[in-house]
Amino acid sequence: MSTDCLFCRIVEGSVPSTIVHETDSVLAFRDIDPQADTHILVIPKEHFPDAASMAAADPKLAGEVLAAAGEVAKIDGVDASGYRLVFNTGADANQTVFHAHCHVLGGRNLQWPPG
Ligand code: 5GP
Ligand code: ZN
Numbered sequence: 001m002s003t004d005c006l007f008c009r010i011v012e013g014s015v016p017s018t019i020v021h022e023t024d025s026v027l028a029f030r031d032i033d034p035q036a037d038t039h040i041l042v043i044p045k046e047h048f049p050d051a052a053s054m055a056a057a058d059p060k061l062a063g064e065v066l067a068a069a070g071e072v073a074k075i076d077g078v079d080a081s082g083y084r085l086v087f088n089t090g091a092d093a094n095q096t097v098f099h100a101h102c103h104v105l106g107g108r109n110l111q112w113p114p115g
Helices: 006-012 051-057 059-075
Strands: 019-022 026-030 038-044 083-086 102-106
Touching (some): 006 026, 006 038, 026 059, 038 059, 059 083, 059 102
Antiparallel strands (some): 019 026, 026 038, 083 102
């Protein structure tokens, strides 16, 4: 837990969120500024600054984040139509919250390449 981390505060419940799915190790909640009909963030409850550091420290947890991303895609009904998983990492990717998170985006045709 990092007291100055927004997503750690969401995990502890001091910042409200719309929770979609939860396990012992992972939390999924709706993005406050959705970029598609489905825009859910899947995070490890433990603090890691980005996805690569999470995977290096705890590969099982990284797998649980991916499995939860698949679950929330099913919950929102985009598993058949398709969806995109994004882990913005660092400045060039415009990462703004430095607690590892997987964006689950779906419900519309997503452009490629991304902007
Ligand atoms: P990043 O830019 O770091 O990949 O993604 C951070 C995401 O967190 C953004 O999509 C942003 O809209 C979302 N976000 C920022 N603050 C909050 C908040 O307080 N609650 C929720 N649910 N999402 C947030
Ligand atoms: Zn954190």
